[in-house]
Amino acid sequence: MSRRIHLKSISALLLSDLPPDIIFSIFACCDIASVVSVSQTCRDLHALAFEKSVWLVLLDDLRRRCILDRNCTPNIDTLSTAEMIDIVKRLITGPQTWSPEELDSVAEISRKITLHPTIAAASKWIVPQLLRSGRYVLFLNLYRLECWSVLDDRLVWTHTFPLDDMEVYGFAAEEADADVKIMVCFTAFLNAETRSYVEIVDLDLQTGTHNSLLVARVPNSDDTDPFSRPAVCGALAAVRLSVDLGELYMIVNWRKKLYLVLQANDLNTRLHGALIPGHILFSEEARLHLISSDMLSSHWAPIIATDGCTEPSPVFLKDIPKLRTLDASHTEQRFDSIYAHESPIRDGRYSVWIYSKRHVHRDFLSYRLSIPANEEPEWSQRTRSTLQPGRSYSYHPITYCGHSITSRGHQRGPFTIFSVASVSFGTAEVELPPSAAIHTDIAPYSGALTYSTDSSIVIQYYR
Amino acid sequence: MVLLVTSDNEQFQTEKDIVERSVLIKNMLEDVGESDQPIPLPNVSSSVLKKVTQPSTGPTEIDVRGRYLSTASTTVESPSRPPILEQSQDETRKRTTDISEWDQKFITVDQEMLFEIILAANYLDIKSLLCRRWLQDGSQHDQGARPPEEIRKLFNIVNDFTPEEEAQIKKENEWAEDR
Numbered sequence: 001m002s003r004r005i006h007l008k009s010i011s012a013l014l015l016s017d018l019p020p021d022i023i024f025s026i027f028a029c030c031d032i033a034s035v036v037s038v039s040q041t042c043r044d045l046h047a048l049a050f051e052k053s054v055w056l057v058l059l060d061d062l063r064r065r066c067i068l069d070r071n072c073t074p075n076i077d078t079l080s081t082a083e084m085i086d087i088v089k090r091l092i093t094g095p096q097t098w099s100p101e102e103l104d105s106v107a108e109i110s111r112k113i114t115l116h117p118t119i120a121a122a123s124k125w126i127v128p129q130l131l132r133s134g135r136y137v138l139f140l141n142l143y144r145l146e147c148w149s150v151l152d153d154r155l156v157w158t159h160t161f162p163l164d165d166m167e168v169y170g171f172a173a174e175e176a177d178a179d180v181k182i183m184v185c186f187t188a189f190l191n192a193e194t195r196s197y198v199e200i201v202d203l204d205l206q207t208g209t210h211n212s213l214l215v216a217r218v219p220n221s222d223d224t225d226p227f228s229r230p231a232v233c234g235a236l237a238a239v240r241l242s243v244d245l246g247e248l249y250m251i252v253n254w255r256k257k258l259y260l261v262l263q264a265n266d267l268n269t270r271l272h273g274a275l276i277p278g279h280i281l282f283s284e285e286a287r288l289h290l291i292s293s294d295m296l297s298s299h300w301a302p303i304i305a306t307d308g309c310t311e312p313s314p315v316f317l318k319d320i321p322k323l324r325t326l327d328a329s330h331t332e333q334r335f336d337s338i339y340a341h342e343s344p345i346r347d348g349r350y351s352v353w354i355y356s357k358r359h360v361h362r363d364f365l366s367y368r369l370s371i372p373a374n375e376e377p378e379w380s381q382r383t384r385s386t387l388q389p390g391r392s393y394s395y396h397p398i399t400y401c402g403h404s405i406t407s408r409g410h411q412r413g414p415f416t417i418f419s420v421a422s423v424s425f426g427t428a429e430v431e432l433p434p435s436a437a438i439h440t441d442i443a444p445y446s447g448a449l450t451y452s453t454d455s456s457i458v459i460q461y462y463r
Numbered sequence: 464m465v466l467l468v469t470s471d472n473e474q475f476q477t478e479k480d481i482v483e484r485s486v487l488i489k490n491m492l493e494d495v496g497e498s499d500q501p502i503p504l505p506n507v508s509s510s511v512l513k514k515v516t517q518p519s520t521g522p523t524e525i526d527v528r529g530r531y532l533s534t535a536s537t538t539v540e541s542p543s544r545p546p547i548l549e550q551s552q553d554e555t556r557k558r559t560t561d562i563s564e565w566d567q568k569f570i571t572v573d574q575e576m577l578f579e580i581i582l583a584a585n586y587l588d589i590k591s592l593l594c595r596r597w598l599q600d601g602s603q604h605d606q607g608a609r610p611p612e613e614i615r616k617l618f619n620i621v622n623d624f625t626p627e628e629e630a631q632i633k634k635e636n637e638w639a640e641d642r
Binding site: 018021022025026032033034036037038039040041042043045046089092343344345346349368 | 609620
């Protein structure tokens with residue numbers, strides 16, 4: 001009460017008149033970019049913004065959003081403000097030894113963790129993926145999906161389904177603090193018939209138990225593995241399908257038990273998608289679309305029962321209203337895979353990387369996408385670079401700051417980390433066994449590389 | 464329904480699940496148990512409480528609410544609560560565009576009201592309202608955090624850095640720009 005009167009009694013209100021505890025509370029709800037911005041307004045606020053307690057909260061938030069990897073971030077409480085800011089800077093730039101001053105240096109490993117699952121055979125379907133917090137690895141171990149605890153090299157969970165005769169071909173996961181939502185893509189064999197499904201499971205990481213949230217039948221396919229690039233984000237999960245009908249993109253809403261199958265203008269054209277909260281990015285030949293997930297609402301259909309055999313009727317992407325469309329027809333680009341990552345320091349900001357083909361050239365384009373809460377979304381192109389001849393890019397993921405893996409020649413080493421924003425500049429050599437050519441996972445923020453050998457899963461962190 | 468009494472003795476009938484977004488009121492309700500007794504809020508005036516809990520009462524608010532509702536109706540999960548109370552504490556970081564226009568309007572309240580709302584939000588312990596949104600978005604110049612100059616203007620902050628200091632600080636914080 002008295003505080004209120006006090007504020008009214010002075011003509012010029014100053015933010016610094018607010019008690020420090022309120023200013024701390026405001027900082028605690030801000031993104032990092034806002035705190036940094038406030039720190040530049042005046043001396044008092046500069047001092048408050050760089051208090052250790054503020055950055056403890058900001059880092060804790062990054063940890064809760066699973067942007068900080070716990071294996072490469074030591075106990076946060078013991079760090080100084082400057083050290084905490086360095087951790088945030090590293091999220092933005094990637095490992096230091098990946099940005100070589102000179103050409104072709106060797107990246108320095110800071111930590112190596114080995115897990116020991118029983119690995120049946122080398123195969124295309126041996127796929128490890130480190131969850132963003134660094135606590136667990138999801139491991140597609142020759143048609144079975146497992147979850148391993150990184151801390152104690154222990155099998156936490158194995159995916160099960162009522163049908164015994166089934167093979168898992170792909171998965172995607174979104175991690176929260178205590179659980180992880182996993183999209184499992186599998187094909188079951190029943191009475192000489194093959195049927196493909198996607199299942200969304202909610203895995204409790206503490207107990208290793210899971211809840212099946214949804215099972216949806218995928219359109220019929222001759223291929224036992226019609227799945228490419230599955231993704232989960234919030235209530236939505238999506239996967240690209242190559243089925244008898246043609247090239248499709250299937251989206252499910254596990255919360256509402258609805259689904260939707262999209263197609264490009266013709267069924268031979270592949271749609272590539274990326275999910276971000278509340279939105280979907282699509283590339284269709286030379287066009288890039290931003291769609292709000294609300295815009296799909298009139299096209300959703302109830303999930304087909306698991307034993308149902310109705311073929312879905314695909315919705316044309318052109319019939320879905322778009323928030324934004326970027327047309328690159330004049331540059332003769334053909335957009336391919338899209339990778340989109342949220343900014344660790346700015347809410348509603350995404351870093352988008354697109355692999356694209358242009359005649360014989362292989363390009364990487366990057367866009368900055370802003371989806372502010374109360375304004376129109378906006379994107380702007382940041383970089384475009386062309387892969388040098390003789391180097392190959394085989395769809396290893398691209399990180400938030402634009403790092404990916406390439407190898408010379410035919411999928412054999414040496415493997416090098418390169419920045420897709422400037423492929424002609426330096427690369428950093430990383431030591432990986434030849435088997436890593438099939439699947440090496442790059443963590444989007446920490447840059448940790450996860451690959452499997454004949455007998456183990458290896459996670460490598462870089463300095 | 465819960466009866467709230469403000470510092471200027473106005474009474475407000477408010478739905479329980481709405482007021483419980485305030486940690487303070489939630490605790491108070493738990494303390495008194497099921498009761499019709501009014502809950503006094505001696506640090507909150509009626510005009511501020513309206514801003515905080517009942518967006519559909521005042522004439523300007525109806526406009527905001529109407530626009531808000533029209534946005535909400537197109538979303539899959541349309542919220543039924545006042546937007547500022549929509550985010551519970553553990554959801555404060557959840558990305559949502561639903562609350563946008565509401566918050567946008569908040570930015571246009573005069574400075575005195577802005578401060579009163581901040582104080583009230585702090586007193587009532589409503590984290591989502593104490594919020595980042597004043598410092599983020601809604602900016603004409605930048606799609607992310609407001610630039611320092613704009614925050615100075617919004618909060619009437621006097622720049623007491625020397626030009627050299629300002630340049631130095633800008634340089635130190637360059638890493639956070641455009642990311």
